Amino acid sequence: MHNTQHTTLKTTIMTDFNIIRQFNFPAIIRFGANAVKELPAHLAANGLARPLLVTDPLVAQLPFFNQVKKDLEAKSISAEVFSGIHKNPVKSDVLNGRDAYNATQRDCIIGIGGGAAMDVARAVVLSINHHRDLFDYDDLIGGDQYVTEAVPYFITVPTTSGTGSEVGRSAIISEDDTHRKRILFHPKLIAKIVFADPLLTMDLPPFITAATGMDALTHNMEAFVAKGFHPMCDGIALEGISLINESLVAAVNKPDLASRSKMMIASLMGAVAFQKGLGVVHSLAHPLSAFLDTHHGLANAVNLPYGMQFNLEGLEDKFRKMASAMNLQQQTGEAVVRHLFEMNKQVNMPVKLSAIGVKPEHIETLSDLAFADFCHPSNPKPVSRADFKTLYTAAL
Numbered sequence: 001m002h003n004t005q006h007t008t009l010k011t012t013i014m015t016d017f018n019i020i021r022q023f024n025f026p027a028i029i030r031f032g033a034n035a036v037k038e039l040p041a042h043l044a045a046n047g048l049a050r051p052l053l054v055t056d057p058l059v060a061q062l063p064f065f066n067q068v069k070k071d072l073e074a075k076s077i078s079a080e081v082f083s084g085i086h087k088n089p090v091k092s093d094v095l096n097g098r099d100a101y102n103a104t105q106r107d108c109i110i111g112i113g114g115g116a117a118m119d120v121a122r123a124v125v126l127s128i129n130h131h132r133d134l135f136d137y138d139d140l141i142g143g144d145q146y147v148t149e150a151v152p153y154f155i156t157v158p159t160t161s162g163t164g165s166e167v168g169r170s171a172i173i174s175e176d177d178t179h180r181k182r183i184l185f186h187p188k189l190i191a192k193i194v195f196a197d198p199l200l201t202m203d204l205p206p207f208i209t210a211a212t213g214m215d216a217l218t219h220n221m222e223a224f225v226a227k228g229f230h231p232m233c234d235g236i237a238l239e240g241i242s243l244i245n246e247s248l249v250a251a252v253n254k255p256d257l258a259s260r261s262k263m264m265i266a267s268l269m270g271a272v273a274f275q276k277g278l279g280v281v282h283s284l285a286h287p288l289s290a291f292l293d294t295h296h297g298l299a300n301a302v303n304l305p306y307g308m309q310f311n312l313e314g315l316e317d318k319f320r321k322m323a324s325a326m327n328l329q330q331q332t333g334e335a336v337v338r339h340l341f342e343m344n345k346q347v348n349m350p351v352k353l354s355a356i357g358v359k360p361e362h363i364e365t366l367s368d369l370a371f372a373d374f375c376h377p378s379n380p381k382p383v384s385r386a387d388f389k390t391l392y393t394a395a396l
């Protein structure tokens with residue numbers, strides 16, 4: 001048994017060595033307490049003086065956001081704030097942001113906030129010199145071929161530790177009417193520099209900390225088991241899992257700089273790792289946001305143990321490595337799944353879909369949407385519509 005597995009693995013790697021692959025790694029990252037204090041000097045050094053700060057309405061009211069504006073003003077940098085974005089951002093948010101950029105003659109864009117704010121900022125970056133309908137640029141219909149023009153200077157400042165959107169090259173924006181999530185993707189949309197300052201997350205409420213943290217864990221785990229040969233991403237993902245495992249519960253229940261810092265770097269690592277691909281859990285989660293407006297991280301948190309249970313058989317070696325990264329006594333896939341349920345409980349995340357408003361009559365529609373989702377093709381195992389139905393039913 002062991003020998004057969006060994007031979008299969010060897011053959012795969014031999015085959016892989018005959019293919020030329022491209023491995024991309026992200027922008028310059030300034031990481032650490034007070035990193036955001038470097039923002040004004042960075043703008044000045046690059047001859048930029050008129051940033052559009054793209055954020056959400058809640059972050060726009062927080063003390064640290066005011067401080068960022070003050071620090072910019074102190075360097076004679078005129079910051080215009082655009083915060084008109086929805087919880088699950090839609091196309092009209094992006095178009096309004098573009099209009100604000102043009103009307104106030106901005107010279108660069110800073111996405112500061114959670115994944116929603118940074119995604120809108122990235123989509124605004126695209127929309128400034130690209131004048132087709134926004135969803136013509138949808139990556140899934142080959143829209144990246146139209147991304148031909150220059151884009152404004154773009155900076156990201158994450159204030160949650162979850163999506164890792166700060167280092168990403170994609171923006172997830174929903175249609176206004178159907179709420180279907182569309183994906184805009186292009187290497188030009190990578191930020192020129194990321195200021196990742198864990199101090200900005202010190203007062204993140206426990207619920208958001210837990211939901212975003214479970215999103216980050218889902219990224220690392222799904223990337224680690226995703227199909228494809230990418231040992232660099234695999235290594236990053238395992239370390240990301242380890243960091244989240246040792247810091248999420250503390251970050252939720254008794255936050256300090258160490259736990260906040262570990263969560264911030266691990267969420268960023270998850271997004272680096274998931275360029276390899278995501279999987280069944282994200283496909284289960286996306287329809288919940290589209291259909292019930294569930295927060296993205298919360299939707300992943302509930303589905304993660306069930307999705308990993310689905311992936312377990314045949315992937316025992318990979319699960320053993322994850323169990324080891326999680327420092328579990330029993331290094332098996334079953335122990336990993338049990339640990340995920342336990343983690344959800346420790347950070348007060350629900351373990352059943354019924355607790356977040358899913359009803360039996362939703363399952364058919366959710367299964368259709370999940371099957372149509374763009375994430376599960378990179379899941380290590382094929383996922384059928386019937387599998388989605390079984391998984392939703394099990395999690396109900």
Ligand SMILES: NC(=O)c1ccc[n+]([C@@H]2O[C@H](COP(=O)([O-])OP(=O)(O)OC[C@H]3O[C@@H](n4cnc5c(N)ncnc54)[C@H](O)[C@@H]3O)[C@@H](O)[C@H]2O)c1
Nearest residue numbers: 058059114115116159160162163165168170172200204296
């Ligand atoms: N581009 C990508 O690669 C990618 C990947 C995964 C998810 N996403 C997208 O990201 C979004 C989810 O992002 P998220 O999980 O960061 O949630 P979010 O951006 O919706 O933020 C969650 C909540 O936390 C608040 N908040 C943010 N920072 C805070 C702070 N420092 N203190 C207090 N409150 C704060 C926000 O106002 C908001 O109410 C979804 O739209 C999802 O589709 C993008």
Ligand SMILES: [Fe+2]
Nearest residue numbers: 163215219296
């Ligand atoms: Fe995610």
